Amino acid sequence: MADSGVPNPALLVANCIGCHTGQNTGINKVPYVFDTTSPQYKETGTEADSNTLAGGNFYWVSNIDDRRGHNIYGLVGPDQLLTVPPGGDGTFSGQLRCSGTMGCHGDRTVTEQISAVKGSHHYKDHTTWQLGATLATSYRMLNGIQGFGDRDYEYRPTDLQHNKYYGIDRTAESETSIGTISSLCSQCHKYFHNGAGSLTSSGTFGTGVWLRHPTDYDMSNAVSSDEYQLYNNSATYGNNIYSVISPLATADTSTTVNTKVFSQANDAVVMCLSCHRAHGSPYSGALRWNYKGWPADGYNGCAICHTAKN
Amino acid sequence: MSQDLLVKRSILIFLTCFAFLLSASSLLAGEYLDSAHGSSSIGVFRPIIGNSPPSGFNYSRGNCAHCHEQHASIEGSEPAPSTGGPSSYELFARNIDTAQKTGPFIEADNFCFYCHNSPTSAQAVLNNDYSQSFGCAPQGATTIMTTMNQRSYHNLYDIWLLAKDNFAWFTADSNPCDACHNPHLAKRNWANAKDPTFSVMSKPTDHFALWGTTETMDSSYNTKYEPPFCSSSLLTREPDASVDDAAGRASTPDYVAFCVTCHTTTDTIFSTSLNRNLSTIDWGNTGDKHGLRLMDGTVSTKEPYDPSSGGTDFVLSCLDCHEAHGSGSVMLMRRRANGSDLTGTIDTFETKDWGLICLKCHIDDDEAGIGNANYWEYVHHQVSDAPYYKDGPCTGCHTRGAGFPIDCQECHTHSGTPTKADTQGSGIGTYRIPF
Numbered sequence: 001m002a003d004s005g006v007p008n009p010a011l012l013v014a015n016c017i018g019c020h021t022g023q024n025t026g027i028n029k030v031p032y033v034f035d036t037t038s039p040q041y042k043e044t045g046t047e048a049d050s051n052t053l054a055g056g057n058f059y060w061v062s063n064i065d066d067r068r069g070h071n072i073y074g075l076v077g078p079d080q081l082l083t084v085p086p087g088g089d090g091t092f093s094g095q096l097r098c099s100g101t102m103g104c105h106g107d108r109t110v111t112e113q114i115s116a117v118k119g120s121h122h123y124k125d126h127t128t129w130q131l132g133a134t135l136a137t138s139y140r141m142l143n144g145i146q147g148f149g150d151r152d153y154e155y156r157p158t159d160l161q162h163n164k165y166y167g168i169d170r171t172a173e174s175e176t177s178i179g180t181i182s183s184l185c186s187q188c189h190k191y192f193h194n195g196a197g198s199l200t201s202s203g204t205f206g207t208g209v210w211l212r213h214p215t216d217y218d219m220s221n222a223v224s225s226d227e228y229q230l231y232n233n234s235a236t237y238g239n240n241i242y243s244v245i246s247p248l249a250t251a252d253t254s255t256t257v258n259t260k261v262f263s264q265a266n267d268a269v270v271m272c273l274s275c276h277r278a279h280g281s282p283y284s285g286a287l288r289w290n291y292k293g294w295p296a297d298g299y300n301g302c303a304i305c306h307t308a309k310n
Numbered sequence: 311m312s313q314d315l316l317v318k319r320s321i322l323i324f325l326t327c328f329a330f331l332l333s334a335s336s337l338l339a340g341e342y343l344d345s346a347h348g349s350s351s352i353g354v355f356r357p358i359i360g361n362s363p364p365s366g367f368n369y370s371r372g373n374c375a376h377c378h379e380q381h382a383s384i385e386g387s388e389p390a391p392s393t394g395g396p397s398s399y400e401l402f403a404r405n406i407d408t409a410q411k412t413g414p415f416i417e418a419d420n421f422c423f424y425c426h427n428s429p430t431s432a433q434a435v436l437n438n439d440y441s442q443s444f445g446c447a448p449q450g451a452t453t454i455m456t457t458m459n460q461r462s463y464h465n466l467y468d469i470w471l472l473a474k475d476n477f478a479w480f481t482a483d484s485n486p487c488d489a490c491h492n493p494h495l496a497k498r499n500w501a502n503a504k505d506p507t508f509s510v511m512s513k514p515t516d517h518f519a520l521w522g523t524t525e526t527m528d529s530s531y532n533t534k535y536e537p538p539f540c541s542s543s544l545l546t547r548e549p550d551a552s553v554d555d556a557a558g559r560a561s562t563p564d565y566v567a568f569c570v571t572c573h574t575t576t577d578t579i580f581s582t583s584l585n586r587n588l589s590t591i592d593w594g595n596t597g598d599k600h601g602l603r604l605m606d607g608t609v610s611t612k613e614p615y616d617p618s619s620g621g622t623d624f625v626l627s628c629l630d631c632h633e634a635h636g637s638g639s640v641m642l643m644r645r646r647a648n649g650s651d652l653t654g655t656i657d658t659f660e661t662k663d664w665g666l667i668c669l670k671c672h673i674d675d676d677e678a679g680i681g682n683a684n685y686w687e688y689v690h691h692q693v694s695d696a697p698y699y700k701d702g703p704c705t706g707c708h709t710r711g712a713g714f715p716i717d718c719q720e721c722h723t724h725s726g727t728p729t730k731a732d733t734q735g736s737g738i739g740t741y742r743i744p745f
Contacts, residue, residue: 310340
């Protein structure tokens, strides 16, 4: 990391990027979200020989094009395709940063990035459900967001070892569902998550039909066909094993990792991260798999939920 | 062999078989990938989605994005055709305009027309009519929308209305085409016309499965169904010049069971196009003679329905006479039947021109050698067990204005009540059921 010549706050030797750049090996305790060489993502970023984490990696947006991740200041220039976040209501503009008012992590009322995450690294208790009451008790330092993070940040995750994302089963498209992982995304991509006339033809979940892909909605309500009840159907392993390829959120706030969906109420909640990687991926739209290339090539991760569409 | 060894061997055989079944099922191709829309070689392709940059987004053919925009936009804006906002089922345009209750239709009236139309703002898909795809007719209308913009058509608004009220999966936002087709399952039947496993239909009562893959006219009616001739040589059968009758009936889906799902014996279906209720359809043995009702006299039929076929009392498929989508004639009548083209269109409901299709299977005066084509004295008055006297009285039926011949629909309609005093017990001579 080149020395900028400007001292970092809190006597830090580097900024966020400086500490979180590297190649994940499964041994590193600092999660690396940016690699200077091409990470091993494989098809879905979950394979046993992959080395990316739950958020993916900023390598591709930094080195290939703007479509493949969030354009973080310091890693890549402003997005050449988008001037505002898709689905946004216009309140957010400017280049995204890791944290602070222009970022995802930390206190979003604090402008400076490192100051915005103050107190969160050293007061983190990884053994408890992250209630989101403070920044330190927020999931992945995403202020106010609940969840239970995998200690390996989903390095080569399995159905038994993965993040536990928080989601709720909404009944109306106007609900903001504070605390869910998808509600964080909605702070910039609002109308993809909530807002009148944004999600359903009726405004109410359960009646009418979808106008956009739902999030914070439990698939057990989707009874128009049985395809969702066959989530992650596998001739070998049976149905409903938790998929780390297209994961689901849950309303359960225990520290027991959810290994099978439809095993308790509201544990099949669709979220933004069911399809997207928060940081970036090798694929357009920072998708978790090569959706654009399917069916000629690519991978049909959609079929994890849309089991009849394979 | 010891009992213990026998048990172990049995378990091993069971596990081997089970493992084989599991591996076989995991290798099955997906339903969507097998469909016409999901194929990576012939499937859906909206140019702005599938073209390479800069004119498109480079999505694979068959990808969901050609029809569905999960966020009502791609890369921050709505691709063409832009409708200014999100649409039901995340489609790129409005699914159905229910204000458009009758034709002619334009592309924006029905989402399917964005492709099943030409020219089009998405993907121009060519579809010939049933008469051509399955009945050996020459080139006719080339797209579904064009077909439905003819004289008669399966009224989309009426289908939508009926399906919405009768099938739980069908919503007010559903597309009426979906009442008969599941777009995620439907296959390219026309390109594989002799193979019913390439079905394009799903019964509205069983939307999530294809209909007709195993439910054929053969399996339902066996030799009571005689496939019509296809080629003009009268040497091949429908569908698509099948080599013989057995091949034809095995390749023809059971359209009867499919159509009567909606066109029941009892339900009233109002036709907005016709401004009247449709006839009910009874294809059972107490219904129409073209169904399972037994003959009650000579019907003077041509091959392959004449006695030389070795059978009597045949049952017809609805699509032996009707198109599925639309037709240049009234009531979706086909432009070719039983191996030859109709010599004209049937332009009105009250006409003797119905005979243009009747004569494809029934002997008219020309065929009988006593008169002109599409004249029917032979079957009504001359054949040995003719239903009416040869020498009158004439005016019981041929009243002033009724002329010669009488308009067919006066007596012959589905489940109809004849208006002429001509049938059972009328004193004029016939005790026949007229249809």
